[in-house]
Amino acid sequence: TPSVPGFWGDQLYVRLALDPGLAPGTQLTNTAEIATTPDADPGNNQSQRNDVWVGDPYWNASVYKNFGWGILVPGGVIEYNLHVRNNGNVAASFTVTDALPAGTSFVSAWLQQGPTNVPFPPDSVDSAMAVWDLGVMEPGDWMNLQVRLAIAAATPVGAVLENCARVAMDHGDAWLMDNESCHVALVNTPGPNLVIEKTYQWNGGGQLEYEIQVRNVGTTELSNGVFTDTLPADTTFNGNWWHWFQEPVTLTHQSAGQLAWTFHRMEPGWSTGLRFQVDLDGGVAGVRGLAFTNTVEAPVAGDVVPADNTYTVTAYSGPDLYIEKQHSGGQPVPGGYITFTVEFGNANGGPWSTSAGTHLTDTLPAGMTFVTATVPGDPSQPWLPETVDGNNVVWGWGGMGSNNSWFFDLVVQIDPAATSGDVLMTTTEVGSDDPAQDAEYDYSNNTAAATIIVEAPFQIYLPILFRNY
Template identity: 25%
Template sequence: SAQTITITYEVEVENILANQNTTSLVNTATLTYQDASMPFPSDTATVTVIEPNLEVTKTIESGAAGSDAGDTIEYELVVRNTAVAGTAYRVDLRDVLPGNLLGAPDGTGTAPFFLNITVDNDGGAVVKNAGGALVAGDAVFATTNETDDTLTWPLFDMPPGTTLIITYEAVLSNFAVAGEMLTNTATASYNSLPDGAGRDGSDGDDDDTASTLNNYNEADSADLTVDSSIAIQKALNATHADNDFTIGDLITFDVRVDVIEGVVGNVVVTDVLPAGLDFEGPVRIVAGSNISYDGTGVAVEAPAGTLTIDMGDVTNTSDSNSANDFFIIEIDARVLDVPGNAAGNPALTNSVNLTSDVGPAGPDTQNIDIVEPNLVISKVPSDTTPTLGDVVTFTVTVRHDTSSADAFDVILTDAIPAGLSYVPGSTAGQASVNETDPSIPVFNLGTITLAEMEKSFSFQATVDLDATVSQAIDNVIVGSYSTQPGEPTIERDYSGNGTGTVTPDVDAFIDATKTVALVVDNGTVGVVDPGDTLEYSVVLENTGGVTANNVVFSDTLPANTTYVAA
C-alpha cells in the first residue's frame, strides 16, 4: 500500500560573504530508488537571507556651544534597527566620554559621571538578551581610558524597525581647555543570532562595508568645542529618517551656528560638498526674532562644491535664554548620477567650518551613504513543451536582490518571438499592461519597495500552428527601473531581463504520401496525351501518439488537368 516518509532536518545559514541581506538560497531534494527512471522526482525550497542593520546617531541636545568648566551638556544617543527583517541580537552599546567631560557634578569630577540617564525602549520592544525590557536602571559604568568613563549596558536585542533612545547629562571638568574639541563616541556591535554564534562585528568594519564578512559594527560621535563664543554643527535636516540616500535624492543639510548673546563680527560659513553632490540654491536662513545679521546670507559657489556664506555681523539680542542662541543655514544638495556614487562605496563626507572676529569654529562633518535598488527578473512558463495551438501562461516575478533602496518606474517589455502570439486581455496580477501593439506588450509594475520585496504578474501566449516543432523558443522580457519616480533631471536607470523558454511539440502528426498512375492511355503508349486519365493516390498516416480529429485534406490540381468526379 502507499506510504509517506517524512524526513526532517535542520541546516544552518553559513556565515559567508555571499550570504547577504535578501539573498535567496535554493535547496533541491531529489529522490532515487531501485529501478527508477529519469528524470528523478525532485522539489525545491527557497529561503531568503535576512540581516539586521543598525544606525547610531549621537547628538548634543544642549550645551553644544559656549560651554565652559562646570557647565552641563545633554547628549542624546539614538540606535535604530533599520532592517525590514532581522533582529540585531546581543547589541553591545558603549559610550565613552573624553577626560574633560568627567566633571560631574560641578566640575570637580566626583563619580558617577553620567547623570539623569533616561531610556526610551520603544514601548518595551528593546529587550535584554537575558530577558526583560532594557531600562535606565540597567546602565553600567565601565573603564576604557579613565575610571568609569564608559556608559555600557547588558547585551540587548533589537527587533527590526525598533528604536532605542538614551539621554544623559555630563559636566565639563574644571580642567577643560578653552577652545578644546571634545569628541564623544558611541559604538555598537551586534550579532545575527541570539546565542552569539552568528555573524558579528569581529572584523571591525562598519555594517555598510559589504566587502567585509563580520561587519556588524556602527558608530557615531558628537563634537563639543569648549568655552567657545561661537560654534558650528553639521547635521541632516529632521525630514530625513537616516543618512541613506540614492541617486537623484535631494538632501537638506542643517548648519547650526551657536553664538553668544551680543554681536559677533564678520561671520563667514564655508561648506564643502563632496564630489557626487551638487548644490541646489538658494540657502535658507532659519532664526528666531532675536537673531539678525547685516551680511548677504547668500551662498557663493566658487570653486564648484565650495559654498561661502557671508553673514556679516550677527547680533543676538540678549534675553538670558540660551535655548535660542543659534541660527540654522539650510543647504540643499542633489545626489548625482556619477560612477563614484554606488552602493557599498565609502560614505560621502560634507564638511563645514566658520570664521569670525572671535575665532574659527569647526570643522564639523556629516556623512551620507549611497544606496541603490538591484532587481532580478524571473519568467516561468506553465508548460515548457506545449502542443501547437496550446495556450501557455508565463509568470513573471520581479524582486529585490541585493537592494538597499526602493525601485521606481518598473517597466517590462516583452517582444513576443516568432512562434508565439500574445493573448490580449490575459494579463493578471500586480502589473498594468499596454497592449497597443500586441506583439510587444508593455507591463508597468510601478514602485517596488524594499518592504514588499517583490511583485509578480502573468500573461498568456498561444503557440502558433506554424511554429517549428522541437525548436526552442526563448521568450525574453526586458525590464527597466530607476532610483526616482517620474522623469526627474537626475536619476539612475537600470535594466535587466528574464527568459522563459518553450519547445513546441505535437500530439498528432499527419504524414502524406502521394503517387500518380496513367490509367487511361488513349494516345502514345506511356506518354500523357490530351484526353488521357491520371489517377492520384494519397495515403495519410498519423505518425503521432493520439487520434487526429477534424482532419481536412486539400489538393491543388496541376495546370491543364480537370478533376474527374467519382
C-alpha cells in the first residue's frame, strides 16, 4: 500500500489452494509480514500461524441467530441477525430456512457486504417460512443477514414469538448440533419498555470488561434515562469506557463502587451499548475459584415490564468444567441398547484453561452394562476408555481450553433380567487431575445424571386362522 494513516487498521483475507498431493496430517506454516521505513517498533511486524494441519474432507454448516431490534407490541416489528458459516474444509451449497412465528409476517431481508447492507429477498416465502439459497460457500466463508418481520395487530399481548433458523448443505453434515438457532421474545403491552442486558469478558487474569446493551422495545420515547452499575467487590474502575450510540451518553456519576451513565433520548426501536473495564485488586488478580457479581439497573417510570430493567452477571475466575447428559436413543426394555449423548467442556472464557489434564467417569447402576462410546452419529469412531472397573468407566482427556466443548455417545445395555418399572440412573462426572491448581467456584455442573424407566417389551399378537378342509 502507498500509505497507512495513523491509528488505522484493516483485515486482509487470503485464500490458498492446497496441493492435491498433500497427505492428511501435513503441517502448514504461514507467515505474514509488514514493513515500513522508519518503524518505531519493528518487533511486531511479523505474525506466524503453524497450528494448521491438512485434514480429511470435513463438512459442517452452522447458523446463529440473535435479536437485532424491535418494537415488541401488537402491530410492531422485530428484526433478527443471522450468521451463517461454512465451518468445514470443503466448499458446499448452503440453504437457510427461517420459520416465522405465528402472528408475524415477512417484511424484508438484508445482506451485509462490507460496511453496507444490500436487499436480500428470499428465494421463496410464505406465511410459515422464508428460504434463501446461498449458493456455494467456500471453507471459512460466512454471511450476515438481517431479517425483519411485522407483528400483526391481532397478535395478543403475552404471545411468544419463537423464531428458528435452520441451515442445510448439499452434503452430509458431520456436526448437526449447530444447524439450528432460535430466539424467543414476548409481545408486550404498548407503553414505555426499556430492556437492559449485560455480558463480560476476561482480559487476562486481572481485568474484566463489561458490555451493557440498552434497548427501547416499547412505544414511548425515553428521555434522560440513567443506568447505574454496581461494581463487583475487589475491583476498581480504571477509567476506560466507550459507547456507540448516535446520541450523547455521559458518565454522570463515579464512586468507588458505582458508575452511572445518562442518555439524552431513545426513540422506540433504538438501542445503545457501551463497554467499560475494571481491574481486579492485587490480592485477587489471577486467583482461581473466585466469583465477581455485577448488577446494572435502569428503572423507567411506568415501564410495562419492569423486571427486565435489571441485569446481573457473575464472572468466575478459574475453569468452569461442566457436563450435560441426555437419553438420545434406544428403547428401555430388558436386554435393550440405550444411547446417551454427553456434552462436556470448559464454559469459562478468558485465560481460564485447565492447568492439568482431565478425566470423565461414568458410573452405571446395577442392571446396566457398558458397551461402547463413539463420536455422535458415527459408531465407526470409538472413544476407548482408559479403564472399565465394574460399573465405573473412565476416560482420560487432556487440558481443557477456555470456551471449549465436546460430545460423545455412550451406549449401554439393559440387563435382560430387568423388569418393567425398574429405575436406572447413570451419572457422569468431569474433573481436573489437579483440583487444587484448577479450583472452580461452582462444582454443581461437574456432574450430570440421566434416568430411564424400564418398559415392558413389545409383544406382537398374530391372529389365529381356522380352516376347514
